Amino acid sequence: LASRLPQVGTTIFTVMSALAQQHGAINLGQGFPDFSCDPRLIDAVDQAMRQGANQYPPMAGVPALRRAVADKIALLYGHRYDADTEITITAGATQAIFTALLAVVHPGDEVIVLTPCYDSYLPNIALCGGVARTVALTADFRPDFDAIAAAITPRTRALLINSPHNPSGTVWSEDDMRQLDALLAPTDIVLISDEVYEHMVFDGAQHQSASRFPGLAARALVVSSFGKTFHVTGWKVGSVAAPAPLTAEFRKVHQFNVFTVNTPMQHGLAAYLADPQPYLQLPAFYQAKRDRFRTGLANSRFELLPCSGSYFQCVRYNAISDLPDEAFCRWLTESVGVAAIPLSAFEPDARQRGVARFCFAKQDATLDEAITRLRSL
């Protein structure tokens, strides 16, 4: 069989989690919390199941959850989406991004992607028959607007951005978003804005959602993930907010892709979202974990790169080893008992050398034990 994805193996997240398990290592590789979600969220799902919310929900998502998402965006970012025509509930952000690409990319269209980038983007574009035009972020992982401008051609259909950024933890500023707005204004390029870490922005900074900027909101599909926000990555529920004409195209694909997303989780999330406190407290919660992890490694031989958002901390390890990053992460897992993700997994051309990514969405005791092991190097 001729492969649709000849260059692709199993995702690095699956590979490193399996290796961590095999060696009993602390898994700071794949991004997921090792602590439970709020029991009130589980109770809300339980209640929905017992009350019979177990059949297909409406195709676009349970109305109460779509309203709750629209309310949250209005509260935080000041843009009011219509819950009926502009919000769709998805099976996590991964499906949201793939469906968005399928909805807008025709074979041969170009999609600009800023690298390093999340590992599903490039295979998704290939599966659409699109052509990925990768544009490197700067050495400190910031957008390079001149390079983005230079990559735009008459065939550019979409631009994919991600802030807070996986893997680097950089966060786009208001000025970045204004520059993006100005750059895209004379074009009809669709913006796909992956904002799954929207509630993990530190040191008092604000998340600059594309929905805050009218010129961007008018062309954007804004992607969120409840898995990240409420510590339930395995539930695979997310959302997409987009103007009605874009949403209509998105839903045409969504209905024949997953059709709908599991019903009781949607009801549970809708009830839980009525209280904004859980997501309003998230920045402080994760900032404390970032600070614990960084303080713990401050005098180690790892060089800590800046982290302004997300739940990832990147480190340079060249004072410890000159192994290539994947080999280093395997060695770290097998011999030191701490799993990490090599940065090259996010870059087809692997420009960054000697950088590994740790996930700090872990219990303090887990972080402390990992710190002890990493400081021994």
Ligand code: PMP
């Ligand atoms: N985008 C980015 C940048 C991510 O880090 C992740 C993480 N898993 C996803 C999308 C996918 O999110 P989900 O688990 O909701 O599919």
Ligand code: GLN
């Ligand atoms: N987004 C998570 C990460 O970057 C993992 C998602 C996955 O395993 N596909 O680690």
